[in-house]
Amino acid sequence: MLLASEGRPFTREALAAARRVAQQGAHLHVLMVTRIWGTGLGLPHPGLLPNRQEMAAARKQVDQAIRHLEKHGLTADGQVIGTRRPAKVILREAESHGAEAIVMGADAKRRLGDWRWTNEPYRVAAKTPLPVYLITPT
Numbered sequence: 001m002l003l004a005s006e007g008r009p010f011t012r013e014a015l016a017a018a019r020r021v022a023q024q025g026a027h028l029h030v031l032m033v034t035r036i037w038g039t040g041l042g043l044p045h046p047g048l049l050p051n052r053q054e055m056a057a058a059r060k061q062v063d064q065a066i067r068h069l070e071k072h073g074l075t076a077d078g079q080v081i082g083t084r085r086p087a088k089v090i091l092r093e094a095e096s097h098g099a100e101a102i103v104m105g106a107d108a109k110r111r112l113g114d115w116r117w118t119n120e121p122y123r124v125a126a127k128t129p130l131p132v133y134l135i136t137p138t
Contacts, residue, residue: 001018001021001022001026001027001028001029001099001100001101001102001103002028002029002030002031002090002093002094002097002099002101002102002103003015003018003028003029003030003031003065003069003076003102003103003104004030004031004032004033004090004093004094004102004103004104004124005031005032005033005061005104005105006033006086006087006090006104006118006120006121007032007033007034007035007058007086008105008118009061009105010030010061010064010065010105011105011135011137013105013135013137013138014103014104014105014135015065015068015069017103017133017135018069018103019069019072019074021101021103021133022074026074026075027074027075027076027077028069028074028075028076028077029076029077029078029079029093029097029099030062030065030066030069030076030077030078030079031062031078031079031080031081031089031090031093032058032059032061032062032078032079032080032081033080033081033082033083033086033089033090033120034050034054034055034058034080034081034082034083035050035082035083035084035086036048036049036050036082036083036084037049037084049082050082055080055082058080059080062078062079062080063078065078066078079093081093086120087120087123087124087127090102090104090120090124091124091127091128094128094130099130100130100131101130101131101132101133102124102128102130102131102132102133103132103133103135104121104124104132104133104134104135105121105134105135105136105137106118106121106122106134106135106136107119107136107137108136109122121134122134
């Protein structure tokens with residue numbers, strides 16, 4: 001199973017949903033995507049990549065999620081990936097880890113054609129045959 005985020009912190013609700021969906025003793029992969037803002041002259045530009053503080057904050061979020069899941073009897077590992085296309089990376093990682101489901105936090109649904117970064121969970125759900133559990137804040 002994959003617990004993924006397009007950059008937003010993992011909420012209690014998302015972690016609880018991951019625990020419910022995963023069977024006891026299951027292995028979860030925790031994935032946090034950080035945003036690459038673009039390119040300069042068609043080449044990756046260092047100023048557009050996530051800086052050290054952003055990457056450290058993302059790693060801390062992943063580590064906290066892993067500790068939380070392990071405290072509840074699940075095994076987990078995780079990673080942080082920088083990309084301009086988070087839905088594509090999340091689906092690739094789900095496939096490479098053999099995930100049977102994806103759990104993601106999400107904002108209230110907006111038009112899918114709206115290309116905001118916060119709509120990525122809905123794009124992930126639209127592009128995969130896997131069950132995707134989108135957890136909106138209460």
